[in-house]
Amino acid sequence: FVATHVLKGHKKSLSCARFSPSGKLLASSSADASVIVWDIKDSSCCSHQRTLKCHETGISEVSWSSDSLSFVTASDDKTAKL
Numbered sequence: 001f002v003a004t005h006v007l008k009g010h011k012k013s014l015s016c017a018r019f020s021p022s023g024k025l026l027a028s029s030s031a032d033a034s035v036i037v038w039d040i041k042d043s044s045c046c047s048h049q050r051t052l053k054c055h056e057t058g059i060s061e062v063s064w065s066s067d068s069l070s071f072v073t074a075s076d077d078k079t080a081k082l
Contacts, residue, residue, distance in 0.1 A: 009036045009048055015060050020068035025049070027071055031058035035073055054081050 012031035019026050019040070026038040033056060039049040055075035064071045072082045 007036075007038055007048075009051065010034065012058070015058060016062050018062050018064060018071075020064045020071075021066055022068040025064075025068060027062045027064065029059035029062045029073060033058055033075070035059060035062055035071075055079065 007026075007028065010028065010030035010032050011034075015029050015031060017026060017028040024040055026040050027035055028038065029035050033053060035052045035054065037049045037052070039047045041047075054073060055077050057076040059073050059075050061074040062071050070082060072080055074080045
Protein backbone atom coordinates (compact mmCIF):
# COMPACT_ATOMS: atom_id res chain seq x y z
CA PHE A 1 0.00 0.00 0.00
CA VAL A 2 1.28 3.44 -0.97
CA ALA A 3 -0.60 6.62 -0.03
CA THR A 4 -1.52 8.65 -3.10
CA HIS A 5 -2.75 11.78 -1.27
CA VAL A 6 -2.19 13.42 2.10
CA LEU A 7 -5.10 15.60 3.21
CA LYS A 8 -4.20 18.25 5.76
CA GLY A 9 -6.51 20.67 7.51
CA HIS A 10 -7.38 19.53 11.02
CA LYS A 11 -5.63 21.07 14.03
CA LYS A 12 -5.88 17.92 16.19
CA SER A 13 -5.97 14.17 15.61
CA LEU A 14 -8.50 12.64 13.25
CA SER A 15 -11.21 10.41 14.65
CA CYS A 16 -13.07 9.32 11.53
CA ALA A 17 -13.03 9.57 7.74
CA ARG A 18 -15.93 8.42 5.57
CA PHE A 19 -16.55 8.47 1.82
CA SER A 20 -20.05 9.53 0.79
CA PRO A 21 -22.16 6.83 -0.90
CA SER A 22 -21.75 8.71 -4.21
CA GLY A 23 -17.97 8.44 -3.86
CA LYS A 24 -17.58 12.14 -4.71
CA LEU A 25 -17.06 13.50 -1.18
CA LEU A 26 -15.05 12.54 1.88
CA ALA A 27 -15.87 13.78 5.39
CA SER A 28 -13.17 13.74 8.06
CA SER A 29 -13.86 14.47 11.73
CA SER A 30 -11.42 15.43 14.43
CA ALA A 31 -10.71 16.06 18.09
CA ASP A 32 -10.59 19.76 17.09
CA ALA A 33 -14.45 19.65 16.93
CA SER A 34 -14.56 20.14 13.18
CA VAL A 35 -15.62 18.23 10.09
CA ILE A 36 -13.87 18.87 6.79
CA VAL A 37 -15.68 17.92 3.61
CA TRP A 38 -13.28 17.09 0.79
CA ASP A 39 -14.23 17.07 -2.89
CA ILE A 40 -12.93 13.83 -4.40
CA LYS A 41 -13.36 14.38 -8.15
CA ASP A 42 -11.02 11.71 -9.41
CA SER A 43 -7.87 9.91 -8.35
CA SER A 44 -5.70 12.97 -9.06
CA CYS A 45 -7.72 15.60 -7.19
CA CYS A 46 -8.74 16.12 -3.57
CA SER A 47 -9.75 19.65 -2.69
CA HIS A 48 -10.89 21.11 0.62
CA GLN A 49 -14.52 22.06 0.07
CA ARG A 50 -15.72 23.24 3.49
CA THR A 51 -14.90 23.19 7.21
CA LEU A 52 -17.74 22.91 9.71
CA LYS A 53 -17.38 23.67 13.43
CA CYS A 54 -20.53 22.10 14.79
CA HIS A 55 -19.64 20.85 18.29
CA GLU A 56 -18.03 22.16 21.46
CA THR A 57 -15.74 19.14 21.88
CA GLY A 58 -14.14 16.51 19.65
CA ILE A 59 -16.16 14.64 17.05
CA SER A 60 -15.87 10.88 17.27
CA GLU A 61 -18.01 9.78 14.31
CA VAL A 62 -19.46 10.99 11.02
CA SER A 63 -21.93 9.06 8.85
CA TRP A 64 -23.40 10.03 5.46
CA SER A 65 -27.04 9.78 4.39
CA SER A 66 -27.70 7.32 1.55
CA ASP A 67 -28.21 10.17 -0.95
CA SER A 68 -24.87 11.85 -0.01
CA LEU A 69 -26.64 15.17 0.66
CA SER A 70 -26.17 15.27 4.43
CA PHE A 71 -24.37 13.59 7.31
CA VAL A 72 -24.68 13.16 11.05
CA THR A 73 -21.90 13.77 13.57
CA ALA A 74 -21.47 12.30 17.06
CA SER A 75 -19.40 14.20 19.61
CA ASP A 76 -17.76 13.86 23.00
CA ASP A 77 -20.16 16.66 24.07
CA LYS A 78 -22.86 13.94 24.14
CA THR A 79 -24.77 15.28 21.13
CA ALA A 80 -25.43 14.15 17.59
CA LYS A 81 -26.00 16.80 14.92
CA LEU A 82 -27.44 16.52 11.42
